[in-house]
Amino acid sequence: MSTYKSSEQIRQSFLDFFREKGHEIVPSAPLVPQNDPTLLFTNAGMNQFKDVFLGTGSRPYKRAADTQKCLRVSGKHNDLEEVGHDTYHHTFFEMLGNWSFGDYFKREAIRWAWELLVERWGLDPDRLYATVHEGDEALGLEPDIEAAELWKTETSIDPTHIKFCPTKDNFWMMGDTGPCGPCSEIHIDLRPEEERRRLPGIALVNAGDPRVMEIWNLVFIQYNALPDGRLEPLKAKHVDTGMGLERIVAVLQGKTSNYDTDLFAPLLERAAQLSPREDVRGYDDLRIADDRERERVRVALRVVADHIRAIAFAIADGVVPGPAGRGYVIRRLLRRAVRYGYQILAFREPFLYQLVEPLAHKMGRVFPEVERHRTYIERVIRAEEESFLATLGTGLAFFERLIPYLKATAEGQPLEVVRTELLRDGPALDLLEKAYGTTDRQAAVAAFLKSAAEKNVPGELAFLLHDTYGFPVDLTQLMAREEGLGVDMAQYEALMHRQRERARAASTFGIAGLPADEEAAGWQRISDGEDSVFVGYDTTRVDKARIRAVRTLKTPEGLRYELVLDQTPFYAESGGQVGDTGLLRVGEETLHVLDTQKQTGHIVHVVDRLPAALDAPVEAVVDVARRERIQKHHTATHLLHAALREILGTHVQQKGSLVAPDRLRFDFSHFERVTPELLRRIEARVNEVIQRNVPRIEERDVPYAEAIARGAMALFGEKYGDRVRVITFDPNFSVELCGGTHVAATGELGVLRIVSEGSVASGIRRIEALAGQDALAWINRQLEELERSREQFKSLQRPLADEIAALLEEQRRLEKALAALRREQQQMRLAALVEAAHRVDGVRVVTGQLPPTSMDELRELAQALRDQLGREGVAVLGTVDPEGHKVYLAAAVTDDVVGRGLEAGRLVGEVARIVGGGGGGRPTLATAGGRMPDKLPEALQAVPRLVQQMVS
Incomplete structure (x- = not known):
């Protein structure tokens, strides 16, 4: 056995071995693929060489080896459910690999693999097995006799340890088409000698026994898969191998589990x-x-x-x-x-x-x-943990409250028995009302038990856990599985789809354009031929366009008129850039273009009316002044993006943008607030590029793979064609795939001014900025405001900044005094309520209706009141919101009273029913709401009676 004891030694010995064989040792590619925005994460060692295999790229070397960081958590490689439960599945792992690009082939790959495993690392050859492709009649492939013979002639393997296996195990394809080929896997039998004597290891190869497992896969890329399913031989043949570091370290360290290794x-x-x-x-x-x-x-x-x-x-x-x-x-x-x-x-x-x-x-x-990046990584993780922990306990309590009813039903207890118990459980009913969005408790219970009878957590509950408490649905599935249950994913997906549709409806404008059934959509076809040819990169005016289609729509705002031209200089809203406005001249008529939008691939002009002569030539004229302001802000967006990545780090990615005539808005991934100092550096970097007057380099027909290889930024999730447009402002600074309009040189921007920075979602920041005359106008307004402020203080002796600081300090002092006064009033109010407390079965009960206040303050007051009631006390407070529409309730219960069977959540839920609402919470503290303010006095009067019923 090997003398390599540590994972560091094992990893290094692999690289040293292939360096000796003439391989270039290349660094691991990042987990985020740099040349493939369709791939979420790097999931194999070959990802960084994909362009070589596809024939779209090359390397200055013919042989390479590395250890590649890989992440597999989705798609066909998703083994997340097994992680932690078995000995060898992982989300993150290292893939040791060696490659040949048109250089060596099967002979060397097989010989060197055996040499490393047996001669260098000292593995027992009697425990090793090799698989080769058995052939595939459907693919027109014969068995890989060549590989089988090479195993016999180039290694000392026992010939009976060579196994022919089917395509699913021993043929590799990059996709439905493209490079592919047979593979040869090396397996190791780690069973005890006694078991090996009883059953030869060859019978367990690819049979699912974790002790007889694959440790190295040698892929021989020798075919090209065609769209019609045929395979044609490649002119240049390649080798692509992969060996999981975690697995081979376990073998060499004599461990039965990867988790027992020093990794x-x-x-x-x-x-x-x-x-x-x-x-x-x-x-x-x-x-x-x-x-x-x-x-x-x-x-x-x-x-x-x-x-x-x-x-x-x-x-x-x-x-x-x-x-x-x-x-x-x-x-x-x-x-x-x-x-x-x-x-x-x-x-x-x-x-x-x-x-x-x-x-x-x-x-x-x-x-x-x-x-x-350790400090940064720690900060990001800690903040994410804090965020989830804030809702995790409540979400788990919600889940655990309902699980007994689900399990009882799934295990066959009579539905009527479970239903009766559930209808007595106030907090559980409150949760069901929330999940099903109804106050009809009978209906909610019926729907809940229907899912339970099918041994499923209802999709409504999974959706609520996701939407309210931040539980990813696969986490809910895991918790359900631990209880022997599934999740109604069909209903969950339906609710998610409904939510996405609502969000889309709220955030998008317009309707689908020019479908196959044009009449049904209200379109009137005017002329035939190609439409929506965009010529706006080169001109802002077209003299003889033709109208292809028109329609009139009724909207809540009135009639809306739309038309489509054969060609147009008007840019349609996309990529964050707003649509152009301008004029259409048709004969003697002048139409105003109010907006330009893209609908199902067509450029739709929104106009103030339709022309009388629909078949007449159209002169289309863009509002040039407005277009120029827009393109200044679009160029500024590119420069800002580049500066953010340069100064904050390459983790910054665009998450959304608005490019308007008067401003830009840029959303980007970044975990924490961008400090004023960093904002000044970012702004200064952009203005430095502006002052250099860097010319725009525009390339309109670049192969996508070539653009990416040259470093162009592609946005994940965007769909790009085979040919793309690339906009560059200094190849070493800003190179992006972009379909928008831009200035000819950065100097046209004049100046950029960042006016705000903030958070729009967890991990997403937003910067708003101005360029050109809009930036100068903003600066002038700030100077005028400052001058007016100076005028207000001109009679004072101290500098303006000192006077403002003194005013702020006085404001803080007064706010502090006001807060103290409020606390004093609250204490007086609490004391009066305590005085009015009366006993119910040994429990001191206090109720009160307070002036309008927030739910948070009401909750704090209820807690404070409870703490003044001794060992056995109940406090229930209510208030009505300032508008007089909503009721807020808070209940606080001492531990001793909880021990007697009265929980705050159940109590406040019953009180809330009187005011037409519901709620819940912890046994000692809970809140609720309602929509019948006039019933609040009646609800509070009912508290002593409810306490009497609930305490044991």
Whole structure:
């Protein structure tokens, strides 16, 4: 067996071996693919060489080797459910690989793989097996006899250890078309000798036994798959191999689990030591008698150790946890790990971020970005943990409150029995009302039990957990699975679709244009031929356009007129840039173009009326002054994007924009507030590029792959054609794929001024800025305002800034005094309420209606009141909002009263029913609302009676 004991030695020995064989050792590509926006994460070693295999790129070397960071959490490689539960599945892993680009082929790949495994690392050849492709009649492929013979002649493998396997196991394809070829896998049998004697390992190869597993895959890329399904031989043949580091380290370190290797040990130990549980001292020091609970803890520790690697490396490569795309994948992993930590390891405070330090210590020499960005990674993770922990407990309590009813129904208890119990459970009913969006409790219970009978968590509950408490649906599925249940995903997806449609309806304008059935959409065809040819990059005027179609729509604002031309200089709103306005001259008539929009690929001009002569030539004239202001702001957006990535980091990605005549708005991924100092640096960098008057380089017909290879920014999620338009302002500064209009040189902007920066969503920041005359006008307004302020203080002796500071200090003093006065009034009010308390079955009960106040203040007052009532006390307070439309209720109950069976959530829920509402919360503190203010006195009068009924 090998003398390589540490993972560092094993990784380095692989690279050294292939360096000796003439391979260029290349660095790992980032987890975020730089040349493929259709791919969420780098998930294989070959990703960075995809262009070479496709024939669209090349490298200055013919042989390469590396260790590649990979992330597999979605699609066909999604093994998330197994992570932590078995010994070898991971979200993040390293792929050791060697490649040949038209150089060596099967002979060398097979010989060197055997040499490294057996001669260099000392693996027992009697435990190794090789698979080769058995052929495929449908693909017209014969068995890969060549590879099988090379295994016999180039290695010392036992010929009986060579196995022919089908296409699903031993043929690799990049996609439905493109480079492909047979592969040869190396498997190792790690079973005890006695088992091996009873059953030869060849029978268990590709049979699902985790002890007989693949350790290396050698892919021989020798065909090109055509659209018609045929395979044609490639002129240049390639080799692409991959070996999981975690798996081979476990083999060489003599471990039965990847988690027992030195790659995971520091993370597992730190997580165990951080756990507040007294019976968790270390990963191998669990003082837990119950076998099942001990394994639950081990699974939780393994999940945490696995997920922190994926989370930290993704953030180091520029991913910010967020609500969509890559960010949401990482947020899902983080929340999954936090849930395991909270529910099983007893964490109540952020803990994941504390694992970044041992991870950076272990991996930082090979992947320095983790050590370099360690502080940033810790801050991002900690803030995400704090955000989720704020709702996790409530969401789990919600889930756990309803689980007994789901399980009872799923296990066959009579529905009537479960229904009766559920209808007595006020807090559970409040949750169902919230989930199903109804006050009809009978209907909510019926729908709930219908899902329960199908052994499913209702989709409505999964949606509520996602929408209100931030639970990714796969986390809800995991929790349900732990209870032996599924999730009604069809209903969940329907609710998500409905929510997306509502959001789309609220954020988009207009209707579909020119469908196949034009008459049904109100379109009148005027002339035949091509339409919507955009010529606006070169001109702002067309003399003889023809009208292709028109329509008149009734909208809430009145009639809306639209027309489509054969050609147009008007830019249609897209990519954040607003649509052009201007004039259309038709004969003697002049129409005003109020907006230009893109509808199903057509450029639609929104006009103030339709012309009388629909078949007459049209002169189309863009409002040039407005267009120039727009394109200044569009160019400014590109410069701002480049400056943000340069100064804040390459994790910055555009998440949305508005390019208008009078301003720009730019949304981007960044985790924390951009400080005033950084904003000044960003603004200064943009203005430096403006002052250099950098000319625009515009390329309209560039192959997409070529543009990406040259470093052009492509937005994830955007759909690009095979040919793209590239806008460059200094090849070393700003290169973007873009369809919008721009200035000829940056000097036309004059100046850029950032006027605001803030948050629009978790992990998404927004900058608003002005360029050109709009920026100068804003600066002048600020100067005028400053001058007016100076006039107000001209008789004073101190500088203006000192006078303003003194005024602010006086304001703070007065606000502090006012707050103290309010507290004093509240104490007097509380004292009066306590005086009026009366006893119900030994419990001191206080109720009161307060002047309009916020729910937060009402909750605090209820708590304060409860704390003055002794060991057995109940406080219920109510108020009506200032508009007189809503009722707010808060109930606080002492622990001793909870022990007698009265919970605040149940009590306030019953009180809320009287005012036409509902609510709930913790046993000692709960809130509710209602919509019948006139019933509030009656509701508060009912409290003593309800207390009498509930206490035991």
